[in-house]
Amino acid sequence: xxxxxxxxxxxxxxxxxxxxxxxxxxxxxxxxxxxxxxxxxxxxxxxxxxxxxxxxxxxxxxxxxxxxxxxxxxxxxxxxxxxxxxxxxxxxxxxxxxxxxxxxxxxxxxxxxxxxxxxxxxxxxxxxxxxxxxxxxxxxxxxxxxxxxxxxxxxxxxxxxxxxxxxxxxxxxxxxxxxxxxxxxxxxxxxxxxxxxxxxxxxxxxxxxxxxxxxxxxxxxxxxxxxxxxxxxxxxxxxxxxxxxxxxxxxxxxxxxxxxxxxxxxxxxxxxxxxxxxxxxxxxxxxxxxxxxxxxxxxxxxxxxxxxxxxxxxxxxxxxxxxxxxxxxxxxxxxxxxxxxxxxxxxxxxxxxxxxxxxxxxxxxxxxx
Amino acid sequence: xxxxxxxxxxxxxxxxxxxxxxxxxxxxxxxxxxxxxxxxxxxxxxxxxxxxxxxxxxxxxxxxxxxxxxxxxxxxxxxxxxxxxxxxxxxxxxxxxxxxxxxxxxxxxxxxxxxxxxxxxxxxxxxxxxxxxxxxxxxxxxxxxxxxxxxxxxxxxxxxxxxxxxxxxxxxxxxxxxxxxxxxxxxxxxxxxxxxxxxxxxxxxxxxxxxxxxxxxxxxxxxxxxxxxxxxxxxxxxxxxxxxxxxxxxxxxxxxxxxxxxxxxxxxxxxxxxxxxxxxxxxxxxxxxxxxxxxxxxxxxxxxxxxxxxxxxxxxxxxxxxxxxx
Numbered sequence: 001x002x003x004x005x006x007x008x009x010x011x012x013x014x015x016x017x018x019x020x021x022x023x024x025x026x027x028x029x030x031x032x033x034x035x036x037x038x039x040x041x042x043x044x045x046x047x048x049x050x051x052x053x054x055x056x057x058x059x060x061x062x063x064x065x066x067x068x069x070x071x072x073x074x075x076x077x078x079x080x081x082x083x084x085x086x087x088x089x090x091x092x093x094x095x096x097x098x099x100x101x102x103x104x105x106x107x108x109x110x111x112x113x114x115x116x117x118x119x120x121x122x123x124x125x126x127x128x129x130x131x132x133x134x135x136x137x138x139x140x141x142x143x144x145x146x147x148x149x150x151x152x153x154x155x156x157x158x159x160x161x162x163x164x165x166x167x168x169x170x171x172x173x174x175x176x177x178x179x180x181x182x183x184x185x186x187x188x189x190x191x192x193x194x195x196x197x198x199x200x201x202x203x204x205x206x207x208x209x210x211x212x213x214x215x216x217x218x219x220x221x222x223x224x225x226x227x228x229x230x231x232x233x234x235x236x237x238x239x240x241x242x243x244x245x246x247x248x249x250x251x252x253x254x255x256x257x258x259x260x261x262x263x264x265x266x267x268x269x270x271x272x273x274x275x276x277x278x279x280x281x282x283x284x285x286x287x288x289x290x291x292x293x294x295x296x297x298x299x300x301x302x303x304x305x306x307x308x309x310x311x312x313x314x315x316x317x318x319x320x321x322x323x324x325x326x327x328x329x330x331x332x333x334x335x336x337x338x339x340x341x342x343x344x345x346x347x348x349x350x351x352x353x354x355x356x357x358x359x360x361x362x363x364x365x366x367x368x369x
Numbered sequence: 370x371x372x373x374x375x376x377x378x379x380x381x382x383x384x385x386x387x388x389x390x391x392x393x394x395x396x397x398x399x400x401x402x403x404x405x406x407x408x409x410x411x412x413x414x415x416x417x418x419x420x421x422x423x424x425x426x427x428x429x430x431x432x433x434x435x436x437x438x439x440x441x442x443x444x445x446x447x448x449x450x451x452x453x454x455x456x457x458x459x460x461x462x463x464x465x466x467x468x469x470x471x472x473x474x475x476x477x478x479x480x481x482x483x484x485x486x487x488x489x490x491x492x493x494x495x496x497x498x499x500x501x502x503x504x505x506x507x508x509x510x511x512x513x514x515x516x517x518x519x520x521x522x523x524x525x526x527x528x529x530x531x532x533x534x535x536x537x538x539x540x541x542x543x544x545x546x547x548x549x550x551x552x553x554x555x556x557x558x559x560x561x562x563x564x565x566x567x568x569x570x571x572x573x574x575x576x577x578x579x580x581x582x583x584x585x586x587x588x589x590x591x592x593x594x595x596x597x598x599x600x601x602x603x604x605x606x607x608x609x610x611x612x613x614x615x616x617x618x619x620x621x622x623x624x625x626x627x628x629x630x631x632x633x634x635x636x637x638x639x640x641x642x643x644x645x646x647x648x649x650x651x652x653x654x655x656x657x658x659x660x661x662x663x664x665x666x667x668x669x670x671x672x673x674x675x676x677x678x679x680x681x682x683x684x685x686x687x688x689x690x691x692x693x694x695x
Contacts, residue, residue, distance in 0.1 A: 100441065129475035141473060145465050151431045152466070155438020162420060163442055182461070185431035192426050348476040349511050351534045354563050354610020356645075 014219075021220040021234045023266060026241035029295055031303025033241075042245045048093070050310050052240055053301050054319060055089035059109040060298060061323040062118070063271075066108075066125075069331070070275035075125040079106040083238070083270035086297035087202045088172070089113055090240035091265070094247035095170055095198075100156050101139040102149040102171035106202075106269075110172065111139045118330035123337060129348065130337055146177040150186025150199060157195035157260065168254045170198040170247075176207020178221045187228035187262060194259035198250045199225070201262065202237060204269040209283035225262030237265025238295040241304075268292035342369040370552040375545040378520035378553045379409050379485075382527035383447065385557050387417050390445060393531060395422045397432055397449030397485075406451055407487060407546055429455050433462025436482045437470065445481045447531060452498040453488035453540065456505075467536040468511030479534035483527070489542045489581045489631060490663075490678050496670040499543050501632035501663070503580070506538045507609035507641065513562060514538045514609040518583035520551045522606060525560025532559060542581035549584065565612040567619065571601035574625040574692055576684065577616055577642050579605040582631045582661075589684035598692055608638045613645050620650045625691050627659040629684050634662040656694035659687045 001009070028034045063081045070078040081088060084106070092110040095101070103111055108121050115137045124131030124141060132141045143149035153171035160167055177183055178201045190197040201221045205212050218224060225232030231253065235246045243265060250261035270289060272278035280289065305311035343364040346357050353361065373381070386393045395410055395417075401424040404411035414422040425432050429450055436446035450456055456463070463484060470480050488499055506514045513535055517523040523541070530537035568583060569590050578586045583604045590600035601619050605611065620626055626646060630637040643658045661679050669677050 129472075132473050133475045133477045135477075145461050148434060148461055148466055151434020151462065152438040154431060155435035156441045157438070158435060159439045159442030159444055162444075169438070182430050182434065185426075185428040186434065189426050189428060189431040189435060345472065348472045350471065350513070351476075351479060352563070354513075354607075355613055356610055 017223060018219040021222050021232075024233060024235040024242045024246055025239055026245060027239045027300050027304055029300060031300045031307065033304070038245060039241060042248070044241070044244070046308070046310055049305060049308070052090050052093050052244055053305055053311060055093055055109075055113050056085035056240060056298055056301065057316065057319055058112070058323050059085050059089045061320055062109065062112065062327065065324070065327045067271070067275055069122075074331070075122060076127050077105070077125055078275040079273065080269070080271035080275065081106060081109055083268040083292060083296075084202060084204060086240040086243045086301075087200075087237035087265040087267040090243040090297070091200060091247040091263070094244055094251055096167065097138065098165070098167040099138065099251070100153075100160070100167070100169040102153040102156070102169060103139065103142045104146055104149060104173050104177060105142040105144055106174070107142055107172045111137070111142070114139050118327060119333035122330060122334040126334070128337060129340060129344070146173055147180030147182030147186070149173065150183045151189065152186075153197050153199070154186045154190035154195060157190050157197035157254075158193050160196045161193065161257070165196070166255050168196040168198055168251055170200070170251070172200040172202055174207060175201060175203040175205065175212050175215050175221060176210065177201070178224060179207075179215045184224060184228060187225055187230060187260060190260040191228045191230040194257065196254045196257075197260035198247065198254055199260060199262045201264045202267055203264050204267050206269060206273070206280075206284065208273040208278060211283075220264060222262055222264040230260045230262055232262040232264070234264045234266060237267030238297040238300070240297050240301045268295070370554055372550050373520050373553040374547050375517075375520045375523050375542070375549050376407060376409055376547060378524040379527060379541060380411055380413070381553070382524040382531075383410060383413060384416070386447070386528060386531045387413060387421060389557065392443055393421070393445045393447060394439065395447045395449070396425050396435075398425060398427055398451045400424060400449050405449065407543075409485070409541070410449070429458035430462055433459040433467065433484070436484075437462060437466055437480065440478075440480050440482065445531060447483045447485060450484060450486040452494065453486040453502055454497040454500050456486065456502055463506075463512070463538070464509045468509050471535065472511060480536050481534045482536045483530045484536070484538045486538070486540055487543045487546070488540045489544055490668065490674050492543045493671050493674065494543065498670070500668045501630070501637060503540060503608055504632060504636040504638055507638045512536060512538055512609065513607060514540065515562060515607050516540045516542070516580035517606060518542070518545070518568070518580055518604050520549060520553045522560050522566070524553055525558050526562065526606060528557065529559035529562050533562060537562070540580065544581055545584070560606070563607045563610055563612055565615040566604045566606055567601065567615070568604040569600065569602040571599040571623065573599045573623060574627065574688055575601045575603060575616075575619040575623045576627045576629055576688065577603045577605065578629040579608050579638070580631065582629050582679070585679070585681045586629050586684055588681045589688065592681065592685055593688055598688065600688060611638070611642060611645060613649060616642065616646065617650050620646055621653045624653055624655040626654070627661060627684070627687050627691055629661040629679065629687075631678060632662060633665050634660065635665050637662060656691050659691040661687045
């Protein structure tokens with residue numbers, strides 16, 4: 001075949017794309033190490049292993065409680081996270097307090113892992129503005145217009161680079177989010193400036209009801225990072241160790257001035273898109289969901305840690321009770337926050353309100369609103 | 370005071386802002402070595418370096434998102450959208466993000482971003498480059514929209530916009546860039562945002578206008594004076610929020626109003642101004658409020674522009690109609 005004919009062999013190129021992104025795996029479905037060498041090289045301490053497990057359990061409990069509170073009408077918008085514990089919590093453990101998180105609407109666990117108070121997460125869910133006060137925690141509120149967090153993360157990452165900081169901006173979207181133009185623009189721009197960013201596409205198979213295969217004909221969403229000229233990998237998103245190690249390596253790469261990395265985590269959203277009326281059985285089968293439970297990140301990590309003598313049912317139950325108690329307190333704290341005022345909404349819009357806005361502030365204040 | 374063009378005043382303002390505050394960054398498509406397609410950033414890259422004045426990939430949404438992100442590191446971004454017709458590409462970053470972010474953060478963070486962009490017709494740009502889309506911006510709570518009509522204001526308002534902790538959409542009239550020359554005060558000064566200017570005093574009728582149309586209104590006022598009609602011209606300068614106090618004083622004085630804009634009748638901000646006048650000053654009015662605008666068609670680029678855009682004669686005719694109303 002001549003060089004020209006090879007170049008024009010589109011079928012071969014499509015097949016080649018499929019081979020270029022092997023999935024990173026460290027822990028199999030039975031909790032056994034499948035890449036001992038990588039695990040050893042990563043040098044993860046026992047404390048780190050336990051901490052990762054704890055973050056995932058905390059996320060699990062928070063999800064259980066949040067979905068119940070949503071059913072009771074005590075929370076507003078809730079996007080379940082069951083199945084994404086490794087993709088969210090294990091990856092987030094790789095980042096430091098100085099790193100900046102730009103979450104999507106499902107990424108509350110990463111915010112809480114960073115120190116964002118649970119009661120504020122509940123207030124955010126209820127649409128209370130105190131839920132958008134981040135304090136010193138280097139995170140933004142969850143992004144609703146998906147993809148926007150990617151371009152904003154590129155700006156933060158560029159800013160960090162300009163300030164000479166040894167920290168990164170890290171951000172998450174989903175497989176649906178990967179179809180947004182901003183996702184590409186963010187990766188491309190951060191890549192062009194070699195800015196300190198780590199991008200995650202959590203490929204959980206569905207954007208509400210639209211399946212992954214309708215998002216893109218790209219065999220791997222990670223290949224979208226190649227279009228932006230940045231290192232891009234696929235990771236078993238239900239394997240906590242693979243998620244943590246990949247995130248840690250990506251962070252090291254970005255913080256060293258090499259530019260951004262894209263990580264596609266293959267995971268599943270085992271529950272509805274949100275608690276606002278979505279029924280997954282309208283667009284996927286029970287069998288499909290059950291098959292994913294076999295890859296449950298919690299079970300895999302639990303077996304692995306039990307094998308090392310680092311975890312037990314007793315430890316897990318005690319820890320779950322602690323988290324439940326923490327959540328009870330958070331619910332009370334959120335319930336005790338005073339009602340919002342319309343006059344504050346106007347005041348919060350501009351630092352310097354215009355004449356007409358001033359009139360409106362006075363009017364609502366006069367009405368006690 | 371030196372006589373300068375509108376664009377030279379803008380360049381000077383950027384220069385002074387970059388010099389005064391090292392957190393000010395100027396970026397956008399071609400703003401670096403090339404100095405911008407209109408040369409508004411001419412020489413700034415050489416003077417302040419590529420870390421302060423720099424080119425971006427050709428991606429408007431990324432420019433807007435980046436500006437938002439850069440504020441987290443305490444930078445004060447002055448981003449350029451090369452032509453205002455490209456604003457749709459960055460509307461999420463502008464309308465859904467920077468406009469709402471102070472509110473979303475419950476006033477715990479500021480977003481000192483300036484979005485500079487050339488707008489307006491009459492310069493034969495290609496299709497979809499330079500429309501009058503200020504109405505879209507002005508209808509978005511959280512955005513301050515500034516539209517200078519002359520070189521001195523262009524400099525003072527831009528410096529005020531860069532000092533502001535609220536996001537400002539700063540629109541530069543393409544036709545004025547090099548066609549207008551006027552005295553510009555030396556050194557650093559700011560012209561207050563949200564304050565309209567009485568561009569010309571008069572007693573028979575008030576014309577409220579903004580941006581590139583102010584020049585036509587002043588010319589119309591000169592012509593009308595020869596016919597014995599004394600016209601007061603209010604230059605809004607900031608078109609959102611609107612300075613209803615200055616408008617009100619003038620309306621109470623003259624009792625007759627024409628609102629003139631370059632944008633189509635259903636676009637622009639004339640309708641907002643007319644509504645405010647009707648609601649607040651109806652008893653001062655001796656006649657209906659007149660309006661001069663472009664027609665409600667899509668902007669016809671290139672050769673048909675001048676037939677479509679409102680001209681001095683259109684303002685003169687509308688003023689006469691309102692003055693003659695009994």
